[in-house]
Amino acid sequence: MRITRYAATAALLSLALAACSSDAGNENEQAADETAAVETDVEFPEGSTMARLNEAGSITIGTKFDQPGFGLLNPQTQQPEGFDVEIAKIIAAELGIEADDIEWTETVSANREPFIQNGQVDIVVATYTINDTRKQVVDFAGPYYEAGQDIMVAKDNPEGIEGPDDLAGKTVCSVEGSTPAQNIRDNYPEAQLVTYDVYSKCADDLKNGNVQAVTTDNVILTGLVAGSPDAFELVGNPFTAEPYGIGLKKGDDEFRAFINDVLEGAFEDGTWEAAWDRTAGAISGTEAPEPPKVDRY
Amino acid sequence: MSFLADNFTLLRDAFLTTLSLAVVSGICALVIGTLLTAMRVSPVAPLRGAAGFYVEVFRNTPLTVVFFFLAFGIVQIDLQFPSRFITAVAALSLYTAAFVSEALRSGINSVPPGQAEAARALGLDFRQTLTSIVLPQAFRTVVPPLGNVWIALAKNTSIAAGFAVTDLTAALQRLTNQNADQLLVVFLAIVCGYLVITLPSAWLIGVIERRTAVLR
Numbered sequence: 001m002r003i004t005r006y007a008a009t010a011a012l013l014s015l016a017l018a019a020c021s022s023d024a025g026n027e028n029e030q031a032a033d034e035t036a037a038v039e040t041d042v043e044f045p046e047g048s049t050m051a052r053l054n055e056a057g058s059i060t061i062g063t064k065f066d067q068p069g070f071g072l073l074n075p076q077t078q079q080p081e082g083f084d085v086e087i088a089k090i091i092a093a094e095l096g097i098e099a100d101d102i103e104w105t106e107t108v109s110a111n112r113e114p115f116i117q118n119g120q121v122d123i124v125v126a127t128y129t130i131n132d133t134r135k136q137v138v139d140f141a142g143p144y145y146e147a148g149q150d151i152m153v154a155k156d157n158p159e160g161i162e163g164p165d166d167l168a169g170k171t172v173c174s175v176e177g178s179t180p181a182q183n184i185r186d187n188y189p190e191a192q193l194v195t196y197d198v199y200s201k202c203a204d205d206l207k208n209g210n211v212q213a214v215t216t217d218n219v220i221l222t223g224l225v226a227g228s229p230d231a232f233e234l235v236g237n238p239f240t241a242e243p244y245g246i247g248l249k250k251g252d253d254e255f256r257a258f259i260n261d262v263l264e265g266a267f268e269d270g271t272w273e274a275a276w277d278r279t280a281g282a283i284s285g286t287e288a289p290e291p292p293k294v295d296r297y
Numbered sequence: 298m299s300f301l302a303d304n305f306t307l308l309r310d311a312f313l314t315t316l317s318l319a320v321v322s323g324i325c326a327l328v329i330g331t332l333l334t335a336m337r338v339s340p341v342a343p344l345r346g347a348a349g350f351y352v353e354v355f356r357n358t359p360l361t362v363v364f365f366f367l368a369f370g371i372v373q374i375d376l377q378f379p380s381r382f383i384t385a386v387a388a389l390s391l392y393t394a395a396f397v398s399e400a401l402r403s404g405i406n407s408v409p410p411g412q413a414e415a416a417r418a419l420g421l422d423f424r425q426t427l428t429s430i431v432l433p434q435a436f437r438t439v440v441p442p443l444g445n446v447w448i449a450l451a452k453n454t455s456i457a458a459g460f461a462v463t464d465l466t467a468a469l470q471r472l473t474n475q476n477a478d479q480l481l482v483v484f485l486a487i488v489c490g491y492l493v494i495t496l497p498s499a500w501l502i503g504v505i506e507r508r509t510a511v512l513r
Contacts, residue, residue, distance in 0.1 A: 177470035
């Protein structure tokens with residue numbers, strides 16, 4: 001008798017699981033409908049990366065899982081969501097790959113280059129600033145967005161910080177190893193820099209009054225302000241240009257040119273703007289900026 | 298190699314920070330741990346209970362949580378450490394003290410009860426029994442386990458990197474992000490920094506172990 005009871009439970013469970021997964025499937029289909037239509041009939045030069053991915057019918061994409069508005073894992077669907085994710089879906093669609101067939105891999109700042117070099121991911125779309133040292137080891141398509149370093153302060157800006165020059169003599173928090181932290185060290189040495197490993201600790205310290213400002217790319221700060229609008233505000237005066245690019249294997253110029261074409265197409269036909277409004281724009285409440293100019297180096 | 302020369306100051310300061318974190322916390326942990334052990338073997342029940350409670354709490358709490366509590370938790374009750382380095386030392390010492398205490402207690406348990414009984418029979422009080430009969434013998438047997446605790450502490454200092462202390466691990470984070478083309482060199486330099494601390498320690502522990510060995 002006991003065995004039949006177990007069998008019945010197992011059957012019920014599997015039914016429930018099947019029901020769950022088909023629900024998730026429907027949601028994904030709906031999400032896919034909103035994004036760019038998948039190209040079904042595409043031809044790529046033989047031997048190119050595009051042909052290989054198209055043939056395989058799937059692509060592995062690295063993105064952030066902890067970046068509200070750009071790449072944030074939805075715990076319900078176990079899928080990342082955000083502007084970077086939408087950009088990646090646009091590229092996959094042009095390769096003839098369904099959004100459901102994209103394999104998402106979490107990349108953090110420190111592992112993006114190795115992941116590309118080892119071939120663990122095909123491309124990285126992860127708030128990835130294009131710069132010359134990185135170009136030594138990987139190539140970048142894009143930029144598809146231009147962020148800038150900005151400052152977050154306590155609500156109502158009690159210290160009257162309007163820009164990076166006002167940081168002199170103040171304690172300012174950022175993340176160890178990040179480009180914004182290095183910028184403060186190099187160009188604003190009078191600011192007292194405190195570095196943690198994640199921005200949420202900076203936010204805690206700002207709440208406690210241990211630091212007077214937090215500085216990094218405006219997109220990251222926007223996410224933090226959106227999380228606690230009663231405690232923080234954004235100075236809103238970006239003082240650097242951080243072009244976000246799509247990282248891919250060094251030397252794959254054909255693939256890079258293809259992605260650049262896709263991006264320019266998306267800038268023109270409005271899919272880029274729609275992707276912004278759906279993700280980062282919805283969080284920050286800002287209109288889509290002018291698309292940046294693709295840099296074909 | 299010019300890369301290492303360019304970042305020499307950062308690497309040197311980071312190494313010294315890690316070393317001083319380990320040494321200062323190690324000394325504090327040894328002092329606190331010894332006091333805790335004395336409490337745990339004392340004849341006063343409330344002291345035994347308090348020390349036992351302390352050890353169980355800190356030994357079974359992840360170090361990161363202890364750090365978090367001292368860095369962000371105690372602010373809620375208007376307490377704060379004067380600097381982030383001291384916060385790190387406090388977290389590491391309080392945490393490691395629990396392990397030191399357990400190691401010492403095992404050492405004390407290894408001293409035959411007859412020794413303490415003989416000391417009492419000779420008229421020594423509790424403090425004298427502990428300091429001149431039991432602890433000297435206990436310390437000898439605990440050299441290897443204490444060595445383990447020390448090496449674990451040296452590596453645990455890396456958690457301070459997440460709490461605004463620029464130690465070797467923080468330098469690793471900074472250098473890897475800036476020098477995507479030099480990842481292997483960066484890793485080697487940082488690993489060497491830790492080995493310079495832990496390998497001689499392991500050797501020194503071996504020497505102390507041999508020197509203090511007694512025939513029973």
